[in-house]
Amino acid sequence: MTKFENEIQKSGYLVFTNEGDSMMPLLREHRDIVVIRRPEDTPKKNDVVLFKRPDGSYALHRIVKCCGLGQYRIVGDNRTKAETVFEEWIIGILTEIIKDGKHLTVESDEYRAYMKKLPFNRFKLRIRTFFGKIGSGLAKLFGRKQK
Numbered sequence: 001m002t003k004f005e006n007e008i009q010k011s012g013y014l015v016f017t018n019e020g021d022s023m024m025p026l027l028r029e030h031r032d033i034v035v036i037r038r039p040e041d042t043p044k045k046n047d048v049v050l051f052k053r054p055d056g057s058y059a060l061h062r063i064v065k066c067c068g069l070g071q072y073r074i075v076g077d078n079r080t081k082a083e084t085v086f087e088e089w090i091i092g093i094l095t096e097i098i099k100d101g102k103h104l105t106v107e108s109d110e111y112r113a114y115m116k117k118l119p120f121n122r123f124k125l126r127i128r129t130f131f132g133k134i135g136s137g138l139a140k141l142f143g144r145k146q147k
Contacts, residue, residue, distance in 0.1 A: 004050070004058065008092050013037045014050070018060055022076030023048070026114060027060070032099050034060065036092035043072065043087070046115065048094035048106075051085050060094065077118065 008014050014036040018027050026048075027034065036050045043049055043063055050060045051074070061083075065073035070087035097104045097111075104111050 002052075004052070004091055008036070008038050013095075014092060022079050023060060023062075024078040026077050027097065028099075032097055034094055035096035035098075036060075037095045039090060039093050043090060043093060049074065049085075050091045050094070051089040052091060053089065058091075077122075080122075 004014060015033060016036075017030050017033055019029060021029055039049075043066075045063050045066055048060060048062050049072075050058060052058050059074075059076070061074045061076045061079075063072045063074055064082055067073060067084070072085045072087070072090075073082045074085045075082040095106055
């Protein structure tokens, strides 16, 4: 067991700042503080879970589909490609965020407002990704470098 697993087993929660931009705009790298609690129930769709992949890397991503048999499709809010995660990989569930000194829970009005916008934000991300790939492909086709 590593530090994360030991701490959540001992105290029932973890508090840290995240690394990476996969959960933008909800979580800003090295700025926002997250509180992760040991799962009391089976994780459900839209929960943000901390999990450890078999290669030892950690990720904090959102469940987009519960597949049954302890399997979930999970993706960062700022990503388009989902991955399959097994329940035994899940260490904890996001319950609170501290942004600019303001304390938000996943039940707060601000978090719920964010969740209402999430499908539209994902759609915009897919469009940007699609056109980015087209631009990159055209640049390769015509021998130009992308800026």
